[in-house]
Amino acid sequence: MFERFTKEARNSVVQAQAEARALAHRTIGPEHVLLGLLDGGGPAAHALRDHGVWPVALRTAVARRAGTGPLDAEALRTLGIDLDAVREAAEETFGEGALDAPAGRFRKGHIPFTRDSKKALELSLRHAVRLKHDRIADGHILLGLLHDEGFASAQILTDMGVDLDGLRGDITRMLDADAA
Template identity: 70%
Template sequence: MFERFTKEARGAVIGAQQEARALSSRTIGTEHLLLALLDGEGPAAEALRGQGLRAGPLRATVARRSGTGDLDADALRTLGIDLDAVRRAAEDSFGEGALDAPAGRFRKGHIPFTAESKKALELSLRHAVRLKHQRLGTGHILLGVLHDGGSEAARVLGAEGVDLASVRAEVTRLLEAEAA
């Protein structure tokens, strides 16, 4: 299956592993694929950025939802320190994602994909076939990730107020324009 992936799509799969590592996750979920797609190039990144999404804030949302960082934030809050205010100040001074851990800092070795993320990658191939595309790109992966509105990635986007149907429509439009 991976032989049909474009260079950018392969980069997104590798990026998902890096996102999972950076967030100290034991598995690679659809939310990590989503972060890697947003941080990459191509139709997926364009469609997601068109919704006003940015990697740093979305990464913080994923971390909050997965529980990574919640204990630290609660502990700091008891000392009168607002971690969100610290993050905003650091990003204002040093750029988006300034406090994000470097990839690979917490875990080394293989991190397995969740059943949900494996299914999303399989669905991305189905979307490429449906659109009659020979190669599987980042847009197809995004369609696979968002195929099931109940995936963690879909829930993350929903929490951000993103309309999934409009993202699907936009990425499909971009894929069709790219293929023409």
């Protein structure tokens, strides 16, 4: 199947592994593939940005969903913990940014795809066939990620206030324009 992927589509899948590794996640889920698409410069990235999805906000949402996001200062304050004071003390002792990237955070070796991310990639082929396209572009991958609203990618975008139907329509129009 990957031989039918455009260069941008292949790069987004490779970038998904880098995103999962950077977040110290053990698997590559649909949310990592979504991050990989957003880092690319293709139609999928443009459509996502047009709908208000930006890399930093998406990375934060993915990390929070997995419980690896930044510490919530307000939540800690309710427990009597002053995050600013903790950060200041840690940086005095261990250096600037000591709480930002814990040692050993980056995972090495192969990171497997989850069942949902594999399904989303399979669905990208179905969307390409449905649209009568002979190649699988990054936009087809985005359609695959949006196909099942149970996928983490679709849930995160919904939580971010993205109109999934509107995004599907926009990316389909972009793909049809590119194929013409």
